[in-house]
Structure formats: C-alpha cells, structure tokens
Amino acid sequence: MAVSDGTERIRDPWGERTPYGPGERWPIRVDENCPAGVDAWFRSASVLHSNGDAMDIGVRDGRIVGVRGVATDRVNRGRLGPKDLYGWRSVHSPDRLTRPLVREGDRLVETDWDTAMGRIVERSKQLLARPGGWGRFGFYTSGQLFLEEYYTLAVIGKAGLGTPHMDGNTRLCTATAAAALKASFGTDGQPGSYTDVDHCDAIALWGHNVAETQTVLWARMLDRRRGGARPAMLAVDPRTTPVAREADVHLAPRPGTNLALVNGILRLIIHNGQSDPAYVRAHTIGFEELCRVVDSYTPARVAEICDLRAADLERAAELVGGAYRLLSTVLQGFYQSNQATAAACAVNNLHLIRGMLGRPGAGLYQMNGQPTAQNTRETGADGDLPGLRNWANATHIRQLAELWNVDGTTIPHWAPPTHAMQIFRYAEQGSIRLLWISATNPAVSLPELARIRRTLSSADLMVVVQDLYRTETTELADVVLPAAGWGEKLGTFTNADRTVHLSEKAVEPPGEARADLDIFLDYAARMDFRDRDGRPLIGWRDAEGAFEAWKRCSAGRPCDYTGITYEKLRAGTGIQWPCTADRPHGTERLYTEGIFHTDPDYCETYGQDLSTGAEHTAQEYRAKEPRGRAFLHAAHYRPAPEVPDEEYPFMLTTGRTVYHFHTRTKTARAPELNAAAPDVWVELHADDAARLGIGDGDRVRVTSPRGEMFAPARIADVRPGTVFVPFHYGCFDAPGRVAANELTVTAWDPVSKQPLFKVAAVRIGKG
C-alpha cells in the first residue's frame, strides 16, 4: 500500500511503478491521504480531471478528512493523482459561499433564497411575457456538475423555456471530441476502454499531455512501458512534456499544423501498404477520396508545413503503421487548435484504415478534459439533444416530446444549438437578457476577456452565477447562488471511457449552500413549468429520481443507462455504458463488429462540411447509404487564422499544469496544490531567450493584438518560435494579474465551435 503523506505525490505525481505485461491485469496500488480515525467512508470519484478515478471520502465528526483510492475499481485500481489526494481540502476553504448574494448598486449583498430566486423568477416571467421570450434566456454550464443536474437543466431549457441557447464550458474542452466522434462514427461515445492500455503494442498521443491531465492513466501507460513487451510510444506536442520525454518518437509540429501532420502519416501508411483493405471495404466510406486528398502530403511537404524533419515523420508512421494493437488518445493540442475537428477525424481515419477499433488494445480515446463532460454532452446540457439524439431528425424530436409530454414545437430543433461563443455574442448584442452560469468561470476561461467582462457588466443583462466560491465571474453577477460541492451532494457522472460512478453525499454543505440539482428543481417549481396535461413538467424531487428519469430518456440510445442503478454503482466498481438488461455489466468496447452508429434513423448528425461547418441534409446523408459504415473524412490543411508576422513573430500556445484544474477555483484553495504552482509563468526556448536577452526568471512581457501580460520566464524545451503560458491563472488571488486568455484570438473551429486557444500570434520582450 502506498500511503501518501505530506507532499509525496506533489514531488512525484505518478507514484511508484507497478510494472505489468501485455494482457495482464493492472496491479492494484492503493493511494490514500487520510489520517487515522475515520468514522465513515463514502464512495465517489475524482472531479478534478476526466479520468474518473474511484475514491472513498473519509469523514470524521461530519467533516471530510481525507481520501483513498478504490482498489476494486476498473479505472484506477486504487490509484489517485495529486489533485485527488490534495484537492479535497478546498471544501474547507473559509471563503465558501454560504448565503445567496444579490446586487445592490455596485455591491453584492447577502440575502435569503426567497429573495434571490424571486429576482430570477420575476425577470424570467417578464422575459417570457413577450413573443420570442425563449430567445432571451441563455445557460452556460459546466463539465463539473452531475448527470442528474445536467439532465434537469436540459429539460428546463428544452421543454420548459424552449431555448436552444444552452451550452457548457465543455465547448472549450471537448466539443471537438464529440464532433469528431459524431462525424466519423455517427454518434458521440468513446470507442475504446482504459483496459486497451493493458493490451496495446503502441500508444500514440496526439496533442495530449496525459502525464499532467490524467496522471493515473499515464501511470497505467508507464507501468506497461516498464513491464515486458513494452508498447512503443509516439508523442505529438510542440512542447517537450513528460510524455514527449518518455516517447520513442516525438514530433513537435508548428502550432496549427496538426492536420497536415496526420495527413502525412496517413499517406505513408497507405503507400506502405499498411492499411487493412478488408476492413476498409466492409466498414468505411470515403477511402478513395481520402487517398486523393492525402496524396499530396509527402514527407517533404509535411516537413515544410509543420517544421519537422521528414525522417521523424517517417519514423512516426512506421510506429503507428506497424502496430498490431494501436491505442490513440487525442486532447487539447488538437481540440483547441486550427482545424480541430478535421485533425481529430484524421486520427479516427488512421484507426479506421488500419482496422484498429473494437478489440483489446486497438482503441481510441477522443478524450475529455473535465470529470463530467461526457454527461454534459449526453444529457443535452451542451445544447445537443438528450440521449445523443439528432436535432434534424423529426422522429427523435417526437420521442422527446412524448417522453416529456410537451408539444414538439417547444423543443428547440429548428437549427443547430447555439454554441457558447454565440450565446455570449447574443448577450453582448442585448437579445439575451438573462444569462445563467453554473459551475464555471468564463471571466477567466473564455477568449478575449475584456469583451466577456464588458458583456457580463451590461446593465440590461441579468447574470446569475451558481458556484462554490466568489470568482472573477461572480463579481459581475446580479444574483449569486451558493452551491454544494463534491462530497456534499449525491449524483452520478461518467468519465472518458464511459464508466459511470456514483458520488455519495458524505457531509452537509456549508451554511445555506444547496445542491445544484435542488437549485434547478426550485427554479422549475417556482416557474411552474407544466406538461401538456397540466402536470408538473419535472416529476422528480431528488437525485435518484432524476437518474431514473434519465434512464428512460437514454433507453435505446448509444448511452443506454437502463441497466444501471444506484445500488449497482455502490458495489465496488464503475460501470461502462451502454448497460442494459441484456448487458447488465456494461460494455467494454464499442464497435466490436465494425458496425457503427451511422444508420440515418439512429445517427446523431447528418454530417457537416469540415471546412465551413455547413450542415448536410437528411436527404444528402441518406444518399450516402452509410449502412453502419464509418465515414473517412478527408480535408486539406489550411493555415491558422492567425500566424506569426513581423509585428507578432511568436506563436502563443496555452495549456495546463498537473497541479491545477481550470481557473483554480478549487485547486488554488488546496494548500499543497497551490504551493506547488502558485503563479503563472511563460515558457520559451533557450535560443529565443538568448536572442531577446531574457534570462530564466526574468519578467517577460507577452503582447498580442488583444492584450498583454507579464510573467517570469522559464527557459524550457518548447519549440523555437513558440511560447507557452498556462491558462489557469486569473486575478482573484492576485489583483492585477492578467490571464493568458486576455491574449487569445476569438475564433473557433467551424464544426465543433471550440475556440482556438493554441494559436495566437504574440511578441515577447523583457518586462
């Protein structure tokens, strides 16, 4: 048993190795950070990253006193990462919100729930009184609430108010994962399983610094690398991250050129005869077009576009082209960059043309960044329709109308859902008059923050913010609602490999703070939303009731939860959806027979043009006769909307550190984590630093056409011409500090609508 005391896991985020060989079970290693004398343990899982590491919360005298990993859980086999071991302390932070706040002039003053909710409801009813009232509401939620909360919010939005203006901050983090999965395979849903690490013979990490974002998954990969018959490893990242240092081949492309890189690899694989013609013929559409498009991406041309050595590209192609069981994982380096969806689909193409799906070790993770992002997507709190339904499919709309017993015209389906950036644009223009933000901090995390602050400060816009603490965003709110956090409420959530966990209520929330679910239910009751027969639209009153309602909504869809109960989730391990009466233990891998979710009556989308996002029609889609085959989407590389020039000669890429999550709302309040990474920095290459006369630790000024920031320099192994700034650091704990997103460009991928945080042109100099 590995007991973590003090700051052991700060110094070594991955812990000691437990090597294992191919096909063996990953050994158990239980991590804990807990004093003796716990009264009771409560089952939960981590909420400070997307891995879904199962843990028990230790409670003494009604207070959380520690955590330990769950040895029997399929995801982590007992392990926990630094954010899990130390992050829970934030629940005790003395600055928790304990009472609702309302704005009086330029101040937020404490009030009671009736007053706070009364203001929201009064405004809501005013806005609904005129035609088009639905369009005056916007909801911006999170990847950190629970499934039950999202589903309730989705029903309020789609069947109560009837607004398409609902999205999550998942738009910033995993919208591209969802878009790429839908585009290639027909619906959202991760094909692979974490157990693919146990079986693979090669791992390719595409813009995914897994060592810092999902430490336990990285520990699993390292354990395979230290055991027998170790898998080969490819890392694609402009920085020399811990993943890149471990990898056998590291490609550090110029930011914004991922699609050219993968197209080059696809071309080599096709030319080397390493595609699987039988699989391609039986299970895919579009191979000829793919060949035609990638044919011009010769190693020499890709080397030129990406600023790589052609020989390294060829080594990378050999590594992934020669594997028998290839595991790929994709994250922000692709999702927050130029041509995000096209590049993520290109990785799907690699797995499709090599037949690397649906069997042990042949897996693909279009990863999530947040613990409950999968639920935001599947319940429709990100604007999609619940149950991965297709907004353009009239039958799917009818199913929801029957389920909720509402008129089908109420359910917003006349156009694609309004994405986050567009919601903020409507608020800026004044057509959205009530913006309800839950569990997220857009005043630090969205691009071009000056504009966001101006929008949120508008006198005509009522801003409601629901959070655990005061944040940069609550300071601009008209009503602030204190929410219960992890360990203080009951609910479920689903990780990146479709594993559903239950999170128990271990302690009471502080003061008058309430579970987000109770806040949404209270709003629905006060608004008196009714169904067609005059009964309350929302018939559930607690988490388990919401879960049972969600099960009915999910029935028959890819994310079928009908075989899961709270009781089953208490039995020792999470369960992977789909889980039904026929598959009571869940489903480890999707697409095991090579039959994809592309049937026109089943699919979540009729497809989009990758260069513009133009939606294809049902008729166009049916004409392709998908018949369960996956789509190979081919697209040409195009330069990023912003590239370096004489005035702004560097490329800025933003990213993450292992010790923090998001805008540090929780992690800055956990003493060990905060001490490990207390302040922002700028990474640059030694050659660039020398040329500009910048030494390690010198204050550096970073300027983009949109703003400037100052931070100490770290001379690091980032590629020349590129600078890196972690995006976590706003000003709540350091007045005057400027967040990295003050500099980023407001532009997004045309398909996933995910902002481009990784490609902003900047200049740097001594501060």
Add this chain to the structure above:
Amino acid sequence: MHLAHYLGLLHRSQNALAEAFRQVAEDHKEEPDIFHLCHDQARVCDAHAGRLEPFARRYAEDAPDEPERLHSELFRGTRTGGLGLLRDLQDLYLMAAECDICWTVVAQAAQGARDRELLAVTSECGPETAIQLSWLRGRMKQAAPQALVVAD
C-alpha cells in the same frame, strides 16, 4: 459560340462574390465566425476566378460581342446589426446562387464543347460553391429567429 459570355459572367460573379465576402467579413468582424469564414470563402472565390481565366481567354477568340444585360448587380454594400447581418448573408447567398447555376451552365457547355479540362474545373469548383450556399443557409437559419423575433 457564346460560351465565352457565360465564362465571363461566372468569372465576374466569382470576383464580385469574393469582394462581397471580404466586405461582409470586415464590416461584421464582431461576429468572429463570419469574419474568418467569409475571408476563407473569399479566397475560395479568388481561386475559382483564377482557374476560369485561361478558359475565358481561350473562348474569347471565338466569341461575338457581349450581349446586353448579361451582368447583374446583387450587392450594394453591407448593413449593420442583427437584421443587417441577416440581409447581408442573404445577398451573399443570392450571389453564390448565381455562381452555382453558372457552374451548371458552364459544365453543360463544357460537355458540348468536349472540353475535358473545363469539365474538370467545373466538377471541382462547383461543389465548393454549393458548400458556400449550404453554409450561408445554415448560418441564416441559426440567426433568423433571434434577429427577427427575439431582438428588440
């Protein structure tokens, strides 16, 4: 042979569309997707015009004088606000529709002239114009309820 006139019409329409895309991009730069995608599509139109040029020159030698009322004026500058954006996108849509039908007509003529090279150009460029139409239609569908019903 009158093919040159239609090539001229398409060539000029592509240039006009490129110019209109650029103007809409600049005048609605507060809408980041409009800004970036309209500039992208302007470049697509430029490329189309460039590919038509050699054919326009080649067929011009056989062409009689240009007939009257060949060209039309579909764009007279941008407007402002949500409704203005909708109307501007509608102008772009109509201009793209003109290019779209011209590609069809020119492709038919290319069949008649047994001009494989021109046929290849129409079969590559025509679908790109169709994508512009479907993008514009989708963007307008998204914007219409908010601009026409919700906004004050």
